[in-house]
Amino acid sequence: MRAGIVTPVVSLNPRFYQEWEAVAGIEEIAAIAVLADRIGYHHVTCSDHVAIKEDKVHLRGTSYWDPLATLGYLAAVTERVRLATHVLVLGLQHPLAIAKRYGTLDRISVGRLILGVGVGSAEEEFELLGASFERRGSRADDAIRALRASFATEHPSYDGEHYHYDGWIVKPCGVQQDMPIWIGGRSARSLRRAVELGDGWAPQGARHTTFREMVAHAFDTDAYRARTRPFEVILSTPPELDPSKDSAQLMDAIGELHELGCTMLNVRAPHRSLEHCLEQFETYADVARSTGLVSFG
Numbered sequence: 001m002r003a004g005i006v007t008p009v010v011s012l013n014p015r016f017y018q019e020w021e022a023v024a025g026i027e028e029i030a031a032i033a034v035l036a037d038r039i040g041y042h043h044v045t046c047s048d049h050v051a052i053k054e055d056k057v058h059l060r061g062t063s064y065w066d067p068l069a070t071l072g073y074l075a076a077v078t079e080r081v082r083l084a085t086h087v088l089v090l091g092l093q094h095p096l097a098i099a100k101r102y103g104t105l106d107r108i109s110v111g112r113l114i115l116g117v118g119v120g121s122a123e124e125e126f127e128l129l130g131a132s133f134e135r136r137g138s139r140a141d142d143a144i145r146a147l148r149a150s151f152a153t154e155h156p157s158y159d160g161e162h163y164h165y166d167g168w169i170v171k172p173c174g175v176q177q178d179m180p181i182w183i184g185g186r187s188a189r190s191l192r193r194a195v196e197l198g199d200g201w202a203p204q205g206a207r208h209t210t211f212r213e214m215v216a217h218a219f220d221t222d223a224y225r226a227r228t229r230p231f232e233v234i235l236s237t238p239p240e241l242d243p244s245k246d247s248a249q250l251m252d253a254i255g256e257l258h259e260l261g262c263t264m265l266n267v268r269a270p271h272r273s274l275e276h277c278l279e280q281f282e283t284y285a286d287v288a289r290s291t292g293l294v295s296f297g
Contacts, residue, residue, distance in 0.1 A: 001254075001257075001258060001262060001263055001264060001265055001293055001294045001295070002042040002263070002264050002265070002294065002295060002296075003041055003042060003264070003265040003266075003267050003284075003285070003288055003294055003296065004036075004041055004042040004043035004044065004045065004082070004084065004234075004264065004265070004266055004267065005032065005036050005041050005043070005044050005045070005266075005267050005281060006045050006086070006236070006266050006267060006268050007029060007032055007033070007044045007045050007046060008021050008024075008028075008029075008032060008271070008277055009021045009024045009025075009028055009029050009032075009065070010029060010045075010046045010047065010064070010065040010067075010070055011046075011047040011049075011061060011063065011064045011065070012061040012062055012063040012064075013060070013061045014057075014058060014059070014060075014061050016239055016268060017061065018270070018271055018272060018277075019272075020271075020272065020273050020274065022063075024274065026070075026073060028274045029065070029070065029073075029074070030073065030074060030077050031274060031278065032044070032274075032277065032278065032281070033074040033077060033078050033081060034077055034078060035278050035281060035282065036078075036081045036281070037078040037079060037080055037081040039281070039282060039285050039296055039297075040080070040285075040296035040297030041081055041267070041281075041285070041296065042081070042082060042264065043081060043082040043083065043084040043114055044074065044081055044082075044083065044084065045084045045085070045086035045116070045266070046065060046067035046070045046071050046083075046084075046085060046086065047064055047067065047085075047086055047087070048064065048066075048067050048085060048087065048088045048089050048092075049064040049089075049122070049125065050064075050092065050125060050128070050129060051125060051128060052064070052122075052125075053122075053124045053125070056122070056124070060122070067085045067088065068101050068102065068105060071083040071085070071105060071109075071113075072105055072108060075105065075108050075109035075112065076108075080112075081112070082112045082113070082114050083105070083109055083112050083113055083114065084113075084114035084115075084116050084182070085102070085113075085114070085115055085116045085117070086116040086182075086184065086202065086266075087116040087117050087118035087182070087183075087184035087202070088102075088115065088116060088117050088118070089117075089118055089119075089120035089122075089125075090117050090118065090119065090120065090136075090139070090140040090143045090144070091119065091120050091126060091131050091132065091133070091136045091139055091140060091143075092120065092125070092126070092129055092131050094163070095143040095146035095147050095150060095158075095163055096146070096150060096156060096163075096165060096168070096170060098115075098143075098147060099146075099147055099150040099151050099156065099170060099173065099174070100170050100173075102115060102151075102174070103151055103152070103170070103172065103173045103174035104172050104174075106151075106174035106175055106176055106179065107172050107173070107174060107175050110175070111174075111175045111176045113174070113176065113179060114179075114180045114181075114182060115147070115179060115180065115181050115182070116181075116182040116183075116184055116202055117140070117143075117144065117181060117182070117183060117184065117198075118140075118183070118184035118185055118190075119136050119137055119140045119185065119190070120133075120136060120140075137189070137193075138161060138162070139162045140193070141193065141197060142160040142161045142162040142163055143162075143163065144181060144193075144197045144198065145158070145160055145197065146158045146160055146163045147181070148181075148197075150170070151173065151174045151176070151179050152173055152174045152175060152176060152177045152179065153170075153173055154169055154170060154171045154172075154173050155168075155169060155170075156168060156170055156173075178229065180199045180200065180232075181197070181198045181199050181200075182194070182198060182199060182200040182201070182202045182232065182234060183197070183198040183200070183201055183202065184202050184203070184204065185203060185204075186203035186204055188214050188217075188218075190203065191203070191214055191215070191218045192218060192221075192223075194231075195218050195219075195221065195223050195224050195227070195231065196223045199229060199230070199231065199232060200231060200232030200233065200234055200263075200264070201231075201232070201233055201234065202234040202266070203234075203235070204236075211260055212260055212261075215233065215260070215261055230263075231263075232263045232264050233260075233261050233262050233263050233264065234262070234263070234264040234265075234266055235257050235260070235262040235264075235265065235266065236265065236266040236267070236268060237250060237253045237254060237257065237265060237267065237268075238253055239268035239269070239270075240270065241253060241269070242269065242270050242280070243269055243280055243283040243284040243286075243287045244279070244280065244283045247287045250284075250287050250288075251287060251290065251291050254288060254291050254293055254294065255291060255293065258293045265288070265294065267281065267284055269281060269283075269284050
């Protein structure tokens with residue numbers, strides 16, 4: 001397994017964020033990314049919401065840093081760590097706009113982008129931006145196919161169910177011919193989408209009681225057997241586990257996730273300041289290495 005950091009500060013999700021994050025800025029975000037780069041974490045993340053309806057703040061929080069600008073900054077201060085959108089809402093942008101903007105980021109970062117994408121669930125945000133919420137699943141599937149066809153070429157062409165284009169130049173474009181696409185969501189449909197169209201599945205809050213059955217069913221399909229590229233299963237250890245205090249429980253949790261088929265850990269840890277946050281991610285790496293199941297660098 002490898003491990004990446006769910007970056008603090010960039011989203012103030014009420015379930016996870018700590019008080020110090022509310023007043024932190026790009027310097028703190030960059031310090032976390034630089035630490036991840038030095039230690040050998042696989043990736044850092046940034047989420048995607050344009051605006052949050054005031055009556056949804058208790059569910060989604062208030063602050064979401066723009067992933068393109070934020071990851072672009074982090075690309076300039078790091079060398080190895082990969083930059084993951086976790087996740088980009090497909091229905092809010094045309095796939096060619098995503099290919100151009102994130103293809104430029106991929107070029108700036110010398111091929112370190114991971115495009116995490118999702119269907120989206122905030123209907124009010126779709127309405128605000130004039131995007132169609134209906135049939136967003138089929139539109140997302142078509143957008144993923146369009147991105148596959150368009151990401152690393154200056155002359156993209158695609159003819160699908162929802163998106164059609166030809167005769168355009170998109171320059172600069174991405175550098176990764178097989179740019180990794182991770183699919184967010186925790187439903188069986190999102191896992192099926194990941195197997196059929198993506199390179200990994202990154203569920204949020206998937207229950208272990210149902211996870212094993214879902215994965216076993218998805219892997220016992222013609223679509224999975226027809227795959228020619230590796231498939232990542234990206235899961236999180238319990239965010240309340242403190243690596244400096246709960247190392248034994250954390251090691252057990254990592255072992256359990258490995259048995260479930262996890263190939264990539266998304267790491268969160270309790271922290272009370274930037275300095276403590278950096279210490280916690282360093283300690284987490286030490287504990288994870290000690291299991292013999294997780295590699296860094």
